[in-house]
Amino acid sequence: MLTTIYACLFYGATAIFLAGMALRITRFARTPAPLKIPTMPAPTTSSGVAFRMLREVTVFHSLFRANKWIWVFAWVFHVALAVVLLRHLRYFLDPTPLPIVLVQPFGVLASFAMVAGLAGLWARRVVVERIRYITGPSDHLMLALLVAIGLSGMMMKFVAHTDIVALKQFFLGLMRFDPAPLPADPILLVHLGLVATLMIVFPFSKLVHAAGVFFSPSRNQVDDARERRHLAPWAAKLEADRAR
Amino acid sequence: MDAIAPNADLERPDPLEIPPLCPGAMEASKPWIASPDHQKALGFPGELVENWKEVAIAKMGELLEKNRALRVYLDSCVKCGACTDKCHYFLGTGDPKNMPVARQDLLRKVYRRHFTLAGKWFPSLVGAEDLTEAVIDDWYSYFHQCSQCRRCSVFCPYGIDTAEISMAGREILDAIGKGQKYCNEIIGKVHTIGNNLGLNKNALRSTLEGLEEDIEDDTGVPVKLPLDQKGADILLVTPSADFFAEPHVDGLIGYAKVFHAAGASWTISSYASEAANFGMFIGSYEQMRLIALRIREAALDLGVKRIVFGECGHAWRVAYSFLNTLAGPFDFLDPNYPVPQHICEYTWDLIEKGKLNFDKSKNDHIRLTYHDSCNVARATRMGDQPGGQFEIPRNILKSVCNYYFDMPADTIRDQTFCCGGGGGLLTDELMDLRKKGASPRMKALQTVADDHGVTHMAAICAICKTQFAKVMPTYGFERDGILSVHQLVSNAIILEIPETRDDDDD
Numbered sequence: 001m002l003t004t005i006y007a008c009l010f011y012g013a014t015a016i017f018l019a020g021m022a023l024r025i026t027r028f029a030r031t032p033a034p035l036k037i038p039t040m041p042a043p044t045t046s047s048g049v050a051f052r053m054l055r056e057v058t059v060f061h062s063l064f065r066a067n068k069w070i071w072v073f074a075w076v077f078h079v080a081l082a083v084v085l086l087r088h089l090r091y092f093l094d095p096t097p098l099p100i101v102l103v104q105p106f107g108v109l110a111s112f113a114m115v116a117g118l119a120g121l122w123a124r125r126v127v128v129e130r131i132r133y134i135t136g137p138s139d140h141l142m143l144a145l146l147v148a149i150g151l152s153g154m155m156m157k158f159v160a161h162t163d164i165v166a167l168k169q170f171f172l173g174l175m176r177f178d179p180a181p182l183p184a185d186p187i188l189l190v191h192l193g194l195v196a197t198l199m200i201v202f203p204f205s206k207l208v209h210a211a212g213v214f215f216s217p218s219r220n221q222v223d224d225a226r227e228r229r230h231l232a233p234w235a236a237k238l239e240a241d242r243a244r
Numbered sequence: 245m246d247a248i249a250p251n252a253d254l255e256r257p258d259p260l261e262i263p264p265l266c267p268g269a270m271e272a273s274k275p276w277i278a279s280p281d282h283q284k285a286l287g288f289p290g291e292l293v294e295n296w297k298e299v300a301i302a303k304m305g306e307l308l309e310k311n312r313a314l315r316v317y318l319d320s321c322v323k324c325g326a327c328t329d330k331c332h333y334f335l336g337t338g339d340p341k342n343m344p345v346a347r348q349d350l351l352r353k354v355y356r357r358h359f360t361l362a363g364k365w366f367p368s369l370v371g372a373e374d375l376t377e378a379v380i381d382d383w384y385s386y387f388h389q390c391s392q393c394r395r396c397s398v399f400c401p402y403g404i405d406t407a408e409i410s411m412a413g414r415e416i417l418d419a420i421g422k423g424q425k426y427c428n429e430i431i432g433k434v435h436t437i438g439n440n441l442g443l444n445k446n447a448l449r450s451t452l453e454g455l456e457e458d459i460e461d462d463t464g465v466p467v468k469l470p471l472d473q474k475g476a477d478i479l480l481v482t483p484s485a486d487f488f489a490e491p492h493v494d495g496l497i498g499y500a501k502v503f504h505a506a507g508a509s510w511t512i513s514s515y516a517s518e519a520a521n522f523g524m525f526i527g528s529y530e531q532m533r534l535i536a537l538r539i540r541e542a543a544l545d546l547g548v549k550r551i552v553f554g555e556c557g558h559a560w561r562v563a564y565s566f567l568n569t570l571a572g573p574f575d576f577l578d579p580n581y582p583v584p585q586h587i588c589e590y591t592w593d594l595i596e597k598g599k600l601n602f603d604k605s606k607n608d609h610i611r612l613t614y615h616d617s618c619n620v621a622r623a624t625r626m627g628d629q630p631g632g633q634f635e636i637p638r639n640i641l642k643s644v645c646n647y648y649f650d651m652p653a654d655t656i657r658d659q660t661f662c663c664g665g666g667g668g669l670l671t672d673e674l675m676d677l678r679k680k681g682a683s684p685r686m687k688a689l690q691t692v693a694d695d696h697g698v699t700h701m702a703a704i705c706a707i708c709k710t711q712f713a714k715v716m717p718t719y720g721f722e723r724d725g726i727l728s729v730h731q732l733v734s735n736a737i738i739l740e741i742p743e744t745r746d747d748d749d750d
């Protein structure tokens with residue numbers, strides 16, 4: 001029964017996450033950018049733009065220039081999250097590839113860093129007047145959700161171990177559409193429930209920034225307006241009225 | 245610590261100082277509403293339409309389909325707060341709705357309510373709100389407290405550009421019949437007369453002739469300012485302020501002297517006698533395009549080979565970044581030159597080639613700094629290297645002036661502060677906002693005045709020049725402390741005085 005509920009939950013959450021993000025991304029991609037609006041100085045080649053984008057998504061370059069506190073918390077959180085996600089790949093890959101095996105101890109450290117980063121971001125929402133002003137209930141809820149996911153995960157590592165062999169069988173089975181029994185461990189169930197919630201909420205919330213950043217015209221456009229004529233399809237239609 | 249730092253004991257102004265929040269402080273700041281005539285001339289409803297709510301939502305939907313930036317920016321903000329202390333209007337007023345993210349939220353909350361699932365189902369959770377009269381009032385007030393300077397975009401981790409949001413906001417306001425008088429009246433003048441000032445062809449001709457006389461009286465050199473000269477090589481498109489006001493007109497004299505020294509054949513067009521394009525300020529692609537097409541027409545009619553733009557910030561944005569899109573392709577012009585070129589690119593090129601001679605001591609009464617105009621700095625380029633828009637004007641200034649000092653690094657180049665009057669806000673009823681918005685720049689100027697005895701600031705934007713001339717006295721500077729870059733060129737340039745021939749008197 002429990003296994004069925006969670007299997008359905010994860011199938012549903014994955015479907016919503018994938019479909020939702022696909023919808024968002026196609027919307028972003030389909031909507032034309034009528035004008036050249038890169039924030040200057042901008043790269044003059046597409047490889048330059050790729051580098052600019054890489055720098056934004058790996059070291060959060062603009063954020064670094066803006067505010068060192070936000071940068072430190074945000075960067076630590078994101079990098080730690082990435083390591084933690086890598087660590088979790090062991091539940092989905094059999095046999096576990098060597099790099100994922102090697103990342104395991106770092107994943108444990110990263111869980112602390114992740115929660116610390118989140119705590120820092122949360123503290124700023126409360127302490128800094130300007131950020132308190134722009135913070136809404138959903139911003140607190142999102143942080144609460146992420147912190148709860150982190151803490152429940154850490155509890156399974158440090159407080160009450162769960163049967164990770166059975167858990168791996170559950171997920172491997174899930175991917176074969178033949179789920180094995182899920183350990184009925186309350187902390188695990190909470191952890192998994194929260195993760196599924198996050199996946200469902202993702203495409204409908206500010207978390208779409210993960211995709212949005214790649215579509216931001218101020219960051220992804222090449223500075224070549226004088227060399228190449230940039231024309232949106234709807235704008236091209238206006239040209240019918242041109243005498244010459 | 246640093247014993248030689250002058251005025252080290254004085255309290256130094258900090259341009260980046262963050263004020264305490266004063267909610268509602270600038271709520272009452274609103275520009276005058278466009279009259280029905282000004283509205284209708286641009287194809288907008290004359291006054292607030294009855295079903296304004298439906299019209300506004302429909303317009304928002306249309307813009308979301310047409311402009312990727314709007315959609316991505318409305319969806320992607322994580323409320324990280326990195327932009328909250330980056331806007332000069334926030335720094336100058338403390339009004340939290342002048343924090344870029346809060347300004348965006350004015351539009352975003354309606355977007356969420358009407359266009360997203362989360363906003364339809366859980367409005368209070370995600371800050372979604374219905375479009376009400378109070379929201380429209382806020383839009384009118386706070387989208388006219390954004391000079392579209394893009395400073396926030398530099399610092400946002402996703403490059404979210406609040407200028408795009410306030411442009412969209414103004415476009416929606418125009419669509420429901422609540423346009424802004426200053427911009428819409430001026431755009432009407434461009435369509436009917438050809439420039440923002442409403443200067444007709446005859447007035448323009450006599451102005452230019454007057455300038456020719458002034459220059460000859462002054463220098464003994466017959467420098468020409470040709471108008472509508474068919475077959476000239478270069479079409480100069482410059483903001484109409486250059487034909488009139490100080491210090492703009494001294495810049496125009498500077499361009500003329502440079503063209504003269506280079507032996508160039510050039511002309512101004514009475515049909516496209518305006519570089520400014522206020523279509524950008526109101527966010528209207530269509531208006532911007534119609535204004536830009538006048539330049540294409542003029543270039544074709546006059547048969548020129550090149551187009552050069554005079555000193556104007558947003559005009560250079562429309563020229564550099566948008567002109568090819570709006571009015572291109574320019575395959576009928578000389579392919580050896582970029583289209584269009586900035587007068588600073590033109591002048592610097594001549595300086596590099598050693599074709600201009602200067603007597604720098606002519607500017608020795610001036611200790612100079614340079615204000616990077618926001619549109620030039622963050623929305624355009626000059627030359628072929630990124631950042632040329634910062635280097636080229638400085639290179640020119642250093643070639644014509646012995647005493648040059650930059651303002652603090654975090655207030656110049658791509659981190660420059662707006663003058664406080666850009667984006668269609670250069671109107672008297674917004675003077676309070678303009679003065680407050682200028683404060684970060686004025687504080688930065690104060691630091692170089694204290695440290696290096698700087699007396700003057702040069703700029704390449706008509707709006708900046710007008711704004712500074714107006715607000716500098718408030719901050720204890722002379723109103724003529726603001727100069728055109730080409731005014732300094734004009735002061736220092738050495739022109740060959742033609743030999744007077746006796747038979748001239750016959």
Ligand code: SF4
Nearest residue numbers: 321322324325327400
């Ligand atoms: S910096 Fe960008 S993401 Fe952060 S609050 Fe401002 S607009 Fe939103």
Ligand code: SF4
Nearest residue numbers: 331390391393394396
């Ligand atoms: S574009 Fe400039 S004026 Fe507008 S919100 Fe951003 S920083 Fe402020």
